[in-house]
Amino acid sequence: MTAYAYNAWYPLAWSRDIGREIVARRVLEEDLAVYRTEEGAVAALEDACPHRLAPLTIGRLQGNAIQCGYHGLTFDCSGRCVHAPGMPRVPESFRVRSFPTAESMGMVWVWMGDAEKADRSQVFRLPQYDDPAYSVVEGDALLVQANYLSLADNLCDPTHVVYVHQTTLASAGREETRVQHERQGNKVVTWRWVIDGPLIPIFEGLKDFGGNVDRWHYYHYHAPSIAVIDFGSARTGTGAPEGNRDDCIQMYACHFITPIDQRSCVQHWLCLKNSPADPVIDERLRSNLRMAFQEDKRMLEAIQRNEDKPRQWHRIHLGLDGSSIKMRRIVEEMAAE
Known part of the structure; x- marks a missing residue:
């Protein structure tokens, strides 16, 4: 429990x-x-x-x-x-x-x-929320019939994207891209870069880079229930990995999780983007993100159903589980206090 x-x-x-x-x-x-x-x-x-x-x-x-x-x-x-x-x-x-x-x-x-x-x-507030260079796309309150830490695992894990979100957030051929992670107090940061690849589907039509891009994904998990995913793209070779992101698409996907009980939670989500509000673009973005989070919901609820079954099994860990293990350790420490 x-x-x-x-x-x-x-x-x-x-x-x-x-x-x-x-x-x-x-x-x-x-x-x-x-x-x-x-x-x-x-x-x-x-x-x-x-x-x-x-x-x-x-x-x-x-x-x-x-x-x-x-x-x-x-x-x-x-x-x-x-x-x-x-x-x-x-x-x-x-x-x-x-x-x-x-x-x-x-x-x-x-x-x-x-x-x-x-x-x-100490109530959470992302600085970009008040930055006039960003606009807000407010999302849903998605009921997920799974333990909230299972959703937290998902939000510490860039590696699932290429398998679960092939039509929205992923591009093929990047399964082995290196993932890094570290603990910062009561936060876990997980990140990876995809160098010289195509735009992900959700970014198509937002900006014409004239070719491939360098993409970043930084997953900031603030224990016990806040995740902010900083993701974006810049033209390949313009120095984005070194910090030059003057000409880029950048978004912050914010996930605020309400644990209901041991088998259910609510995922409140919104998105900040470094472009002006536009009713057509914003509704398309909202629709695409809604589709992506429904894909997560389907997977997590199926996992919960299996966890609820009486069975003998031993959970195995992969190298990609490091950030999730750190996150759960922080929550355990906070609960023990």
Whole structure:
């Protein structure tokens, strides 16, 4: 069973999906009732009234508080009960747990651990998100019926691309391209370069290089649940591997993973690109990325089904597993803390 690292910021939902209605979300096997206050802040409460455990998500909002739909107990954003029918004074012990939240990069984030350790300055934000040279293509909240660390393995692994994403992210003949990786604190970086090769399908039509390109793929995995893939292309021989990327296509695919339970997670994704927003190009890019992530989903869910079967087997490791092993070790360390 996977141990969870509780003292971390986890993606909860797209900001666009949280408003003045109570919605249910599940994170690290905890059920939450989530809504916006009248002032626009996001509240996240334990989704169970302490009277008879009626879900607060089937209650109603009373201003900034939730009224339980069973007997009318009402809880404010801090989780304190502010009204209990027939009781002129509500005991201090009448409360539900409240979870700290924050917003960044179009996402609502939630802190599932010790509330006093929640530091909103540490909520993830990629600098390019605020750079006017980049435009944002916001994606989906993809339900994946697999353990979130299986998805994390995938997002630490450039080598699967040539096999799983042949119509979107890969080009043939690059199976043996060298992959490098290193640990940087609670982050694992995995990278490889493809020198003098064709554009990948997803980049076709975005820029005419007049021939082959040098391509890079840098996978930045911030444990326990954030992956940012920096990938791009520049004309072959113009110095991209040495840092000259003045004339290039560059994108950042951001993956924010919400662990639901041991066998399911949500993959929130968006893409930043170093070109202006364009409705036609952006929709084509969104469609192609959606196709690629569905390919991952199909593979990961099939793996989970096999893992759930009773069988005797011994997992083998390949040289390409080094970054995934590092990532899982970091998550284990965070969980142990």
